[in-house]
Amino acid sequence: MTVSFLLLLPLLAALALLFIKGNAAKNAALFFSVAELALGAYFVTQYTPDASLQFVTDFAWIPKLGIYFTAGIDGINIIPVILTVLLVPFIITSTFKHDYKNASAFYALIMFMQFGLLMVFTALDGFMFYIGWEVALIPIYFICGMWGGENRIKVTLKFFIYTFAGSLFMLLAIIYLYLQTPDRTFDIFKFYELKLNAEQQSWIFGAFLLAFAIKMPIFPLHTWQPDTYTEAPSAGSMLLSGIMLKMGVYGAIRWMIPIAPVGFYEWQNNPLWLAIAGIVYASIIAFRQRDGKRLIAYSSIAHVGLIAAGLLAWNIQGLQGAMIQMLNHGIEVVGLFFIWDIISRQLKTRDVTELGGLSKVAPKFAIAFLIIVLASVALPLTNGFIGEFLLLNGVYRYNMWMGIVAGLTIILGAVYMLRMYKNVMQGETNALTATFTDITLSEKIVLGIICALIIAIGVYPQPVLHLSEAAVTHLMNTVNGKISEALLHKLGK
Structure with missing residues (x-):
């Protein structure tokens, strides 16, 4: 076939x-x-x-x-x-x-x-x-x-x-x-x-x-x-x-x-610095967002900026990190947008400041939301951890200072994502959020599978990494060989 x-x-x-x-x-x-x-x-x-x-x-x-x-x-x-x-x-x-x-x-x-x-x-x-x-x-x-x-x-x-x-x-x-x-x-x-x-x-x-x-x-x-x-x-x-x-x-x-x-x-340094600048910029802008969907959009810029930085660092760690994080980020961000779709559909708002106390009226929803948020902030044993660890390792191996700056995505991301979760899910309910109902069967299926994938890949990422390992190594060796050949030819002149 x-x-x-x-x-x-x-x-x-x-x-x-x-x-x-x-x-x-x-x-x-x-x-x-x-x-x-x-x-x-x-x-x-x-x-x-x-x-x-x-x-x-x-x-x-x-x-x-x-x-x-x-x-x-x-x-x-x-x-x-x-x-x-x-x-x-x-x-x-x-x-x-x-x-x-x-x-x-x-x-x-x-x-x-x-x-x-x-x-x-x-x-x-x-x-x-x-x-x-x-x-x-x-x-x-x-x-x-x-x-x-x-x-x-x-x-x-x-x-x-x-x-x-x-x-x-x-x-x-x-x-x-x-x-x-x-x-x-x-x-x-x-x-x-x-x-x-x-x-x-x-x-x-x-x-x-x-x-x-x-x-x-x-x-x-x-x-x-x-x-x-x-x-x-x-x-x-x-x-x-x-x-x-x-x-x-x-x-x-x-x-x-x-x-x-x-x-x-x-030209490698130029797009690499731009990707890292985007990580910091998007993370800072995310702090100021009241619209939950817009906050996730800026979060996505930061996370994909790290993927770009990892692949542009061009080493095995960074490239393998980019491969697995493409999958991990897709799973997490679809989960996050689905979370906000459920909230906005029921409450007709995405304003974080108008919400609060949803965990009291929707405990199953609160658990799924927390697992996806923790994956987004790269908590160990979630799928986000292995991808971002490899990416940061790759960038750090290329340039220590770039690695340090790029690492801000985890620190800043943890702050604005956990603050969002706290404002939406914790505290007391108000007249608006008291009407919220817990997730339905179809929503449980989608969020349940997403959470299961987050944990399964986080606990045992090797099967995913193994899929691309040989091809990534071959590609890396081929490209590096061409670069070395060109540099030797230049020196020979």
């Missing part, structure tokens, strides 16, 4: 959902997403954790232009693939308490976005990667623009302009690389083999970096994110924060650094 089955199912599901009306649409969407999860589980169980490509599909798409539909799974992309198939059923289940106008289109867009995301994560052809990149953008634009908050049009337009403009620079880089290949191909491995000089690689690195830094986002290209997360419907916020921003992280690991290793080596 090839990865084409994993891509085809959500695409067919999206088309089918357009013809299913009413509440049946959400049930059908959940069925399709669970089927995709089962298919993903099959690939994971059949996967051999080495550095090879597996489940490859390869056929001519537009052969006259050197465009092929080439996709596969290896240790670099298996974790974002797992993340995508795992979170979409949770996200769909979280919407069951909402009634969306034109529900068939809403759920069709979610499945179409899953198709685009999986296309990005599995593509081994530059043109296919770019198409998937844009395909993933289109549905989230409509999800936010049609079902978002009051300021959705302005905010969504800003988000679209940012991300589309960045992707145009990436497209230019891909076309340039295509023109440099002897046989005019978009094959990623032919891109890896190109003998580009330092100046060419610097331009390629810069073009890719702009696209990926906007998507993550890295300071100062983050300004679209808090507004978009706040105005998007909860499902849109989960898709954006849980999965879509991992496109930038993955793109840097798979495309940017291996294609332009010398450009990366020459």
